[in-house]
Amino acid sequence: MTCPFCAHRQDRVIDSRESKEGDVIRRRRECLKCQRRFTTYERSDEVPYMVVKRDGRREKFERPKVLEGLIKACEKRPVPMAKLAEVVDEVESTLADSADREISTTAIGELLMRRLRMIDKIAYVRFASVYRDFQDVEAFVTELKDLLQRRS
Numbered sequence: 001m002t003c004p005f006c007a008h009r010q011d012r013v014i015d016s017r018e019s020k021e022g023d024v025i026r027r028r029r030e031c032l033k034c035q036r037r038f039t040t041y042e043r044s045d046e047v048p049y050m051v052v053k054r055d056g057r058r059e060k061f062e063r064p065k066v067l068e069g070l071i072k073a074c075e076k077r078p079v080p081m082a083k084l085a086e087v088v089d090e091v092e093s094t095l096a097d098s099a100d101r102e103i104s105t106t107a108i109g110e111l112l113m114r115r116l117r118m119i120d121k122i123a124y125v126r127f128a129s130v131y132r133d134f135q136d137v138e139a140f141v142t143e144l145k146d147l148l149q150r151r152s
Helices: 063-073 081-097 105-119 121-131 137-151
Strands: 011-018 024-031 037-043 050-052 058-060 102-104
Touching: 050 105, 063 081, 063 105, 063 121, 081 102, 081 105, 102 105, 105 121, 121 137
Parallel strands: 050 102
Antiparallel strands: 011 024, 024 037, 050 058
8 A cells, every 4th residue: 555644655554454334444554664554444346247238228237136037937836035046146156257247138038047947947938938028929839849849
């Protein structure tokens, strides 16, 4: 750290304390040149994960929104909430691994459908019908045939 008094770049940490919330670390430092003390605060990087919509808009990633979509697809199905949370964790992990902190809604949707297909076929079809925006019965039947074919 640069000393705010003499601009020297070497110091030593005298004391470190975490905030009550656990999101900030307060450090007392002493400049090795002028021996004056100063305080610094450290925070984790708060750059939000962004979702790129089909029309090019960018929105902040919202875990509850993704989870809500999965809950609707799994309504009245024997799918535990822990399993759905695990699926959303996987999406967040994919985002965290991305260098530019962005992911397209297409990638999110495909990832969710792939996982739902393994968890519950009915929930998968429900989610796919909304995500892929089936406009007619033929598109729906085609998706069902594909699902049955993969099962065999």
